[in-house]
Amino acid sequence: MTTIREIAKIAGVSVATVSRVLNDHPYVSQEKKAAVSHAVEKLNYSRNIKAIQLSNKHSNLVGIILPKIDLPYFSKIVEGLAEEARNLHLQLVLIQSNYDTEKEREALELLRGHLMDGIIFCSRAISLSEVRAYQEFGPIILLEDTDQDDFYSISIPHDHAFTYGLDYLYSKGHKKIAIALNRIDGTNSKKRIQAYESMMERIKEPIRTEWIFDQCLSIEDGATLMDKYMALNDKPTAFLTTNDQIAAGVLLAAAKHQLKIPQDLAVLSFDNQEISKVMDLSTISIPIKEMGQLAMRALFNSRENSLQASKKRELPFKLIERLTV
Amino acid sequence: MTTIREIAKIAGVSVATVSRVLNDHPYVSQEKKAAVSHAVEKLNYSRNIKAIQLSNKHSNLVGIILPKIDLPYFSKIVEGLAEEARNLHLQLVLIQSNYDTEKEREALELLRGHLMDGIIFCSRAISLSEVRAYQEFGPIILLEDTDQDDFYSISIPHDHAFTYGLDYLYSKGHKKIAIALNRIDGTNSKKRIQAYESMMERIKEPIRTEWIFDQCLSIEDGATLMDKYMALNDKPTAFLTTNDQIAAGVLLAAAKHQLKIPQDLAVLSFDNQEISKVMDLSTISIPIKEMGQLAMRALFNSRENSLQASKKRELPFKLIERLTV
DNA sequence: TTGTAGGCGTTATCAC
DNA sequence: GTGATAACGCCTACAA
Numbered sequence: 001m002t003t004i005r006e007i008a009k010i011a012g013v014s015v016a017t018v019s020r021v022l023n024d025h026p027y028v029s030q031e032k033k034a035a036v037s038h039a040v041e042k043l044n045y046s047r048n049i050k051a052i053q054l055s056n057k058h059s060n061l062v063g064i065i066l067p068k069i070d071l072p073y074f075s076k077i078v079e080g081l082a083e084e085a086r087n088l089h090l091q092l093v094l095i096q097s098n099y100d101t102e103k104e105r106e107a108l109e110l111l112r113g114h115l116m117d118g119i120i121f122c123s124r125a126i127s128l129s130e131v132r133a134y135q136e137f138g139p140i141i142l143l144e145d146t147d148q149d150d151f152y153s154i155s156i157p158h159d160h161a162f163t164y165g166l167d168y169l170y171s172k173g174h175k176k177i178a179i180a181l182n183r184i185d186g187t188n189s190k191k192r193i194q195a196y197e198s199m200m201e202r203i204k205e206p207i208r209t210e211w212i213f214d215q216c217l218s219i220e221d222g223a224t225l226m227d228k229y230m231a232l233n234d235k236p237t238a239f240l241t242t243n244d245q246i247a248a249g250v251l252l253a254a255a256k257h258q259l260k261i262p263q264d265l266a267v268l269s270f271d272n273q274e275i276s277k278v279m280d281l282s283t284i285s286i287p288i289k290e291m292g293q294l295a296m297r298a299l300f301n302s303r304e305n306s307l308q309a310s311k312k313r314e315l316p317f318k319l320i321e322r323l324t325v
Numbered sequence: 326m327t328t329i330r331e332i333a334k335i336a337g338v339s340v341a342t343v344s345r346v347l348n349d350h351p352y353v354s355q356e357k358k359a360a361v362s363h364a365v366e367k368l369n370y371s372r373n374i375k376a377i378q379l380s381n382k383h384s385n386l387v388g389i390i391l392p393k394i395d396l397p398y399f400s401k402i403v404e405g406l407a408e409e410a411r412n413l414h415l416q417l418v419l420i421q422s423n424y425d426t427e428k429e430r431e432a433l434e435l436l437r438g439h440l441m442d443g444i445i446f447c448s449r450a451i452s453l454s455e456v457r458a459y460q461e462f463g464p465i466i467l468l469e470d471t472d473q474d475d476f477y478s479i480s481i482p483h484d485h486a487f488t489y490g491l492d493y494l495y496s497k498g499h500k501k502i503a504i505a506l507n508r509i510d511g512t513n514s515k516k517r518i519q520a521y522e523s524m525m526e527r528i529k530e531p532i533r534t535e536w537i538f539d540q541c542l543s544i545e546d547g548a549t550l551m552d553k554y555m556a557l558n559d560k561p562t563a564f565l566t567t568n569d570q571i572a573a574g575v576l577l578a579a580a581k582h583q584l585k586i587p588q589d590l591a592v593l594s595f596d597n598q599e600i601s602k603v604m605d606l607s608t609i610s611i612p613i614k615e616m617g618q619l620a621m622r623a624l625f626n627s628r629e630n631s632l633q634a635s636k637k638r639e640l641p642f643k644l645i646e647r648l649t650v
Numbered sequence: 651t652t653g654t655a656g657g658c659g660t661t662a663t664c665a666c
Numbered sequence: 667g668t669g670a671t672a673a674c675g676c677c678t679a680c681a682a
Contacts, residue, residue, distance in 0.1 A: 032651085050675080079395040094417045095416070095417075344661060345667095
């Protein structure tokens, strides 16, 4: 392996000069610069990034933690992250946790071990109190609607958004509303359930726990949800689902049961992903990709002015009226 | 930052011994081992991975190159990669190229710079002759149906699979078949077009270039495809699409045009992703996730016995008959 | 503008 | 079993 020293020897300069040329430092004469470049060409030299990382402060690697990349919501976030990372010359280390706290802990240990400059939690299972202990090792960003104000977080206000969706359904004449959530114990879900309960209270409806569906994520989950709906004696007139995939599954399964949407059953979802457009699904749009972009930029900026924790970024959401409500 | 030296000092041993303890080497007395462990606890020490990487041969980082993570095919591959990487204690560096050759080149340079131990191309735009030059810097795996036998590749045989699909449509009475491809100049697409042309020749049908649709990837592309279909004077009776999303888009748009599937138009796709199940889409199943798993394992194994290039792994495909043909 | 020398933190060789 | 010490390859004061 050819090193900076050999280049220096060939070019007849010191290693410091070679390093300067390689890093485009000022104060290098044209002649020496040319000599170095020439030697680099000649020996087909390229720098050892591992060595650079060791002597530098940063590694330019950012850890991305998510449960499963094969879910449109998360791959969309990562797309935003990757796009921005490209401009900032950062690389993404993708860590798929499956909500295994052990795996998430490992990832935090990588931050502690200086492999990565920072970490972005797209979602998590590990407790914030445990995460907190790692903040001293680098910036950590949460893409969730947290109230812990010592974390930097980016999210839409899920309580408002959920209430907004429920109000919309109510304004369309629905009082009997069921909801489909992802993980019932996730930060966002808690906010949503709160919103749901206070809404039901407000319109004087009982809270039917059997109308709160958990573990809904995919199109197939949506289809399964429809089965559960059919088995219900007391049926809701509307569904509010936390992503478009669930709603799409509901719609497809509903068609098989000859249900008319929205007459027999109204469906409102979140995300505004591609599939919602094609299926004319009413949905509440979330700037998913932008969340990724903002997160990456915030992480990058934190190098200069260290991450302002207690900075909670709230992003806007928007109702997209289509044909399922 | 506390280092191995401080631990050594506190524990009253040499750095070598500390290193041995940290790496579970044999030949360390219980006493010293305990002393070191104690010091590690006391100082809340953790190893610097960047330093480990520098002095080690491997970085345990693997570069994953793909055009766009937000496409089900690719996120499924990555899921497989990540799952296997976890067992092997490797980390994924995700590089989203958007088929920009410059970005792909950068990724190869990262391999050259020893940041990553190897690279997996999920798909690429850069020429193989250019990629070839980087093989000396580490194992490179291609997830495509290449004929270049100096590369390690994993794929289904796309020509056979495509022919198989066409034959199936033919056996169902279809001679007028249109096809929807991803990138017309991709390795896999070339094989598919060949298969298409020879099939048409075989059944004595003209090759209608206006029935070969390019740049089809997403559900929306599928919907757009339907528009193009409607505008056609001479209409095909069947579509063979290279992924389920396109077919799903076709189906959804067809419903709006009151087209009966499969009577008016048959649709066969590839992948057998979740959406195909819910939509009762006939499809040719591809072991996408397994491709990722195999690739990661092959890369890992190549550390021991260096990657056997000219090893082409052909995976099986399988027709799933549902309701759209 | 240039060069020397020390440092980044760990691993591994070799002698004891 | 253990400990010096030399790599690993680069960056960067500091001195000139």
